Amino acid sequence: AQSVTQLGSHVSVSEGALVLLRCNYSSSVPPYLFWYVQYPNQGLQLLLKYTSAATLVKGINGFEAEFKKSETSFHLTKPSAHMSDAAEYFCAVRPSGSARQLTFGSGTQLTVLP
């Protein structure tokens, strides 16, 4: 079975500081991994995805994530936070070749302080 753990339900950073949101997964086979962002009372928007090509994945709005198989991690980073980055972020996993659907983490609420 696959699962996703997001460490830290709430993260606060100052504007201009590094953003680091943590995601660890478990999967018995090579996974597909995703980061989604959700603004209040809206649907989810794809930030980036890992599909077994490059381990460092670049997404929209300056975000990137690195797939580390040895650590079973897919942490999301952004070098410099902007006020508009304040939102909830979800990590999701789907084992390749599986009949299972995406499994989502419980989410991390990012607050950006002025």
Add this chain to the structure above:
Amino acid sequence: DGGITQSPKYLFRKEGQNVTLSCEQNLNHDAMYWYRQDPGQGLRLIYYSQIVNDFQKGDIAEGYSVSREKKESFPLTVTSAQKNPTAFYLCASSLLSDSRELFFGEGSRLTVL
């Protein structure tokens, strides 16, 4: 523009009433999904459909029903049997690729009074 349209965005209902949430997509995706979102619990899969006239239960299907009569449409009915229906409901769709990247609607917020 292609996308997923959910309606209504906000809905109030009395206990004991069934309510149907609409989801329409014009992305020509084969698969459609319904998720429920509660604070601090992420997204939980209610039902999904990979082909017209067929659908499968997700992790929390009890108290819900769906239909898939057209490729573009996947309505969700929240029945009176659902014990705690107040939540944010998200519809999504995808191609049947191995990665199953999801595209989401804007969501429907249901409040039971």
